[in-house]
Amino acid sequence: MTAAGAATEPHVADLCIETTGLSKRFGQQLAVDGVDLAVPRGSVFGFLGPNGSGKTTTIRLMLGLAAASSGSVRLLGQEMPGQLREVLPRVGALVEGPAFYPFLSGAANLYRFDAADPRAPAATRKSRVHSALERVGLTHAADKKVRAYSLGMKQRLGIANALLAPRELLVLDEPTNGLDPQGTREVRSLVRSLAADGATVFVSSHLLAEVEQICTHAAIMSAGRLVAQGTLAQLRQDGQARIRVLTPDAGAAAKVLARLGLSAAVSGPAGSNGAGDVLYAPLPAGPPPAGADGAVAPEAVVAALVAAGVRVRGFATEQVSLEERFVALTGEGFDVVQ
Amino acid sequence: MLCALAAIPVLIAVAVRLSSAVPPGRGPAFLDRITQNGLFVGVTAMLVSVPLFLPLTVGVVAGDTVAGEAGLGTLRYLLVAPAGRVRLLLVKYAGAVAFAVAAPLVVALVGAAIGAALFPVGPVTLLSGDSIGADEAMLRLLLIAAYLAVSLMGLSAIGLFMSTLTDVPVGAMASTVVLAVVSQVLDALPQLEWLHPWLFSHYWLDFADLLRQPVAWDSFLTNSLLQGGYVAVFGALAYGRFITKDVLS
Ligand SMILES: Nc1ncnc2c1ncn2[C@@H]1O[C@H](COP(=O)(O)OP(=O)(O)OP(=O)(O)O)[C@@H](O)[C@H]1O
Ligand SMILES: [Mg+2]
Numbered sequence: 001m002t003a004a005g006a007a008t009e010p011h012v013a014d015l016c017i018e019t020t021g022l023s024k025r026f027g028q029q030l031a032v033d034g035v036d037l038a039v040p041r042g043s044v045f046g047f048l049g050p051n052g053s054g055k056t057t058t059i060r061l062m063l064g065l066a067a068a069s070s071g072s073v074r075l076l077g078q079e080m081p082g083q084l085r086e087v088l089p090r091v092g093a094l095v096e097g098p099a100f101y102p103f104l105s106g107a108a109n110l111y112r113f114d115a116a117d118p119r120a121p122a123a124t125r126k127s128r129v130h131s132a133l134e135r136v137g138l139t140h141a142a143d144k145k146v147r148a149y150s151l152g153m154k155q156r157l158g159i160a161n162a163l164l165a166p167r168e169l170l171v172l173d174e175p176t177n178g179l180d181p182q183g184t185r186e187v188r189s190l191v192r193s194l195a196a197d198g199a200t201v202f203v204s205s206h207l208l209a210e211v212e213q214i215c216t217h218a219a220i221m222s223a224g225r226l227v228a229q230g231t232l233a234q235l236r237q238d239g240q241a242r243i244r245v246l247t248p249d250a251g252a253a254a255k256v257l258a259r260l261g262l263s264a265a266v267s268g269p270a271g272s273n274g275a276g277d278v279l280y281a282p283l284p285a286g287p288p289p290a291g292a293d294g295a296v297a298p299e300a301v302v303a304a305l306v307a308a309g310v311r312v313r314g315f316a317t318e319q320v321s322l323e324e325r326f327v328a329l330t331g332e333g334f335d336v337v338q
Numbered sequence: 339m340l341c342a343l344a345a346i347p348v349l350i351a352v353a354v355r356l357s358s359a360v361p362p363g364r365g366p367a368f369l370d371r372i373t374q375n376g377l378f379v380g381v382t383a384m385l386v387s388v389p390l391f392l393p394l395t396v397g398v399v400a401g402d403t404v405a406g407e408a409g410l411g412t413l414r415y416l417l418v419a420p421a422g423r424v425r426l427l428l429v430k431y432a433g434a435v436a437f438a439v440a441a442p443l444v445v446a447l448v449g450a451a452i453g454a455a456l457f458p459v460g461p462v463t464l465l466s467g468d469s470i471g472a473d474e475a476m477l478r479l480l481l482i483a484a485y486l487a488v489s490l491m492g493l494s495a496i497g498l499f500m501s502t503l504t505d506v507p508v509g510a511m512a513s514t515v516v517l518a519v520v521s522q523v524l525d526a527l528p529q530l531e532w533l534h535p536w537l538f539s540h541y542w543l544d545f546a547d548l549l550r551q552p553v554a555w556d557s558f559l560t561n562s563l564l565q566g567g568y569v570a571v572f573g574a575l576a577y578g579r580f581i582t583k584d585v586l587s
Pocket of ligand 1: 031049050051052053055056057058586
């Protein structure tokens with residue numbers, strides 16, 4: 001979170017990606033609007049946002065493929081796109097899906113991309129291509145024309161291209177798009193092993209469960225703006241924790257909760273077994289305010305409910321999931337925001 | 339594409355061989371001379387390829403350079419490799435130039451070969467009336483191919499520039515070929531005489547000077563200067579465009 005405070009803000013030198021006021025205008029539309037990203041070195045950073053929220057455009061700006069309308073980017077501590085030739089050999093990227101020469105084999109495509117970098121050592125090219133293909137499980141399809149690859153095979157080859165050399169930063173735009181469950185698992189463990197080797201992984205994704213599993217940090221984009229960023233714990237905390245009460249005495253329970261200063265919402269009967277209704281009430285964030293006699297502690301809520309004769313059949317405190325947080329920040333609407 | 343180009347002299351030679359004597363003065367220049375000397379197949383083939391076939395193939399190759407990569411999406415991966423924008427542009431132009439050199443050469447060599455196979459080869463009478471041996475004539479043939487290669491440098495640069503303007507390769511190819519045709523049409527309008535020396539296609543057919551004894555280098559030189567000018571102007575335009583281009587494909 002930008003509001004996380006200076007104390008927890010990583011030192012500037014420790015940032016792998018840093019953008020300040022980054023904006024990109026397409027005609028009338030601001031596709032990226034004043035984005036201040038701070039990606040710490042060594043993190044696995046999830047980059048989230050609905051379709052058309054500007055994730056890929058931000059990645060293009062970061063890699064010097066497109067020029068920013070305003071704002072600046074620092075990658076691995078160096079100015080982009082000014083220091084592009086210094087920086088990019090240390091960065092592996094998958095941008096908006098893979099792209100290849102369909103008439104060449106998978107291995108030949110990797111040779112060609114590797115040879116495009118004049119500083120990539122030609123002597124080790126063969127072994128690097130081979131090990132990249134091995135890492136994504138494409139060894140047996142290496143000599144097949146890319147034209148004959150399936151969607152997931154192309155995706156894997158795209159990831160292999162990002163892994164052609166030892167990288168300090170990997171920028172992966174929707175890496176698991178089109179992958180089978182094994183491929184998805186493989187990418188997950190790949191990302192973990194890259195991070196274990198000390199690389200920073202910046203991964204844009206729509207699979208929130210995925211992000212919750214592999215990422216240490218995340219940022220959420222909405223209509224070109226960065227609406228939240230921080231560690232996963234910080235992101236979840238910013239959404240309030242809440243209590244969940246299962247009881248047949250919904251009305252009485254709501255009154256008790258109101259007395260405790262909690263606003264309860266009945267979300268209807270729980271299942272068809274007649275166990276009662278489910279009530280949700282957000283817990284105020286942070287420690288209970290002084291003088292409020294600690295009434296908001298969950299155990300105190302249970303005690304008060306029981307004392308008032310409410311038949312409590314279920315009680316839980318819940319953290320909001322990343323998905324709920326995501327929807328809260330980016331809106332329920334399904335339509336693409338322009 | 340080089341195969342298609344090679345088919346032209348073969349077609350000409352076979353057609354002449356199968357038909358009976360060609361009446362002098364009909365068909366493309368030199369056609370009537372083929373039966374006497376096979377080397378003229380090469381000259382005739384180059385002559386007929388100049389207005390459309392050579393510009394067409396060169397336009398396709400030059401128009402595809404950058405736009406083809408953009409269309410495939412591979413441009414972004416070349417740039418993040420990083421290939422370097424200037425370097426990529428230079429390599430792409432070198433590729434187009436290599437094709438522009440190879441194209442007339444293929445026509446000339448295949449023409450000479452098929453001509454030698456189907457017709458007698460002997461001393462050649464030049465436009466100036468002098469006669470030269472077959473070796474010397476072969477040299478002149480290569481000289482004409484070089485002249486055409488130089489003639490196509492300007493068009494290659496135009497194609498390269500067109501290619502940086504779009505992500506659709508067919509668009510860049512078509513506009514390059516259309517420009518080549520328009521230039522030749524303008525060159526044929528006497529009302530635009532003042533414009534003619536500045537058209538990149540103006541000297542395309544002036545290689546006859548290379549068939550005199552001694553060789554008249556004037557048109558070679560003027561043509562080279564003009565083509566150099568086009569390369570400089572459109573090379574600079576392509577550079578200016580590509581260096582700042584947003585790669586969004
Ligand atoms: N070449 C372009 N010209 C004009 N507008 C564009 C262009 N590319 C993207 N945009 C606009 O910029 C906005 C952001 O697009 P972007 O591709 O960055 O979204 P995204 O977050 O990557 O979406 P997705 O999740 O679908 O990949 C969109 O509204 C899109 O319409
Ligand atoms: Mg995208």
